Amino acid sequence: MKAKLADKILKWARTRSLWVTHFNTGGCNGCDIELVAIFTPRYDVERFGIMLKGSPRHADVLAVTGPVTRQVRDRLLTIYEQIPEPKHVIAIGTCAVSGAPFWDGYNVIGGVDKIVPIDVYVPGCPPRPEAIIYGFKKLIKKMEAEEDIE
């Protein structure tokens, strides 16, 4: 019973304090502008405790935009490994979801899910800020449903 209460408090803390680090794997900057827009006064996701952090060491969520190119593959893996556990990944924009329309490019590997595991997909070219906030809400729902908290 006691352990259960501690788990509940931990889950409450984790779902209310998502710190995001942002990485562009070779996109056109369209999704980046929309992602940054959710931290502006108009959308202000600090209401939910979501903050943008510069260092991957401080982050809980990796927000990836753009199709993964061959050159950026190693950098993406480095950034992913630098985030301390537990970590989650959000793919923002159709490019990050599947690589389209660059899926058969000579230097493109494809979507982000070919390199790192992804929790939430947010399609759109670019997705509206509301859609990105909805994606974060889905991630919070998923974290609340997770059974083993470690």
Next chain:
Amino acid sequence: MVSETLIFLGQVLIFPGFLFIILLAFFAEWAVRKITGRIQNRLGPTYTGYMGILQPIADFIKLLRKEDITPTMADKIFFLIFPIMYFSLPLTAFSLIPMTEVQALTYFEGDLILLTFIFTIITAMVFLGGFSSGNIFSIVGGTRSATQLLGYEIPLVFTLLCPAIPAGSFSLTTIVEWQQNNSWIIWTQPLGFGIILTCMLAELELTPFDAPEAETEIVAGSITEFSGVKLALIRLGKNIKLVLASSLISALYLGGPEQLWILPPIMIFLIKVFVVLFLMVSLRAIFARFRIDQILAGMWKYLIPLAVTQFLLTKILWGW
């Protein structure tokens, strides 16, 4: 005898000791984020607890259970020592500040000098922590922090010691006592109040002087590599330092704790602390960042002559 020891332990650990100060630090972070949000036409934290008041506590609990990474390039010992010192030094300094009554928990002739020493050691710790991380951003951040110290240290020490001249003592408790018998020091030394506010902004690395942790240039400065428990302690230490700076200013210049009508002294003291905090956060929200060379040049050209002027004026006014 035993009960006296128990009361003293309670004062150190609970009220107005460690527990009270840590809760106050969490409340201060919430206030800072909310005030900054309102100034920037945002809402700030809203859904975590009533008006988001539990937001700093949620951040803290989350960070406690994150993975704790020590980089391969890091100096293991100093990487471990820096968060502990950064958290415990301001907490220790609080026992010298009178909060519930005119007398502080511990006081002796010269505790003001110990306080200036603690402030310097904290900055030295930031420098050491930056170098121990083995990250290029951390090293640049630590170096900037130490460079900035060369600018603000001298006016800060001048304005910390100016209130000691009329009181005739280097003890914070005696200065507060003198202010209650005569007048608040801000009325006789308004220039010193402005200088100490500016220097504390630099000491706390708040926005006009936040070159040491400029996010757009060097990621997070000297704390770039810290994660998990260490980051939680560093963030809490930063908040405690914020409250420490505000309460030091309100004890030195605004008269400290005093009984007003039926309000207890601690209430009056907290009101003063949050007035100073509000001033500092407003300055932080409305200014843009200076470059490190601009900070140093400005401090040496304008702030140090002003501080010396204030010192000489006080000396002439209160007699040699």
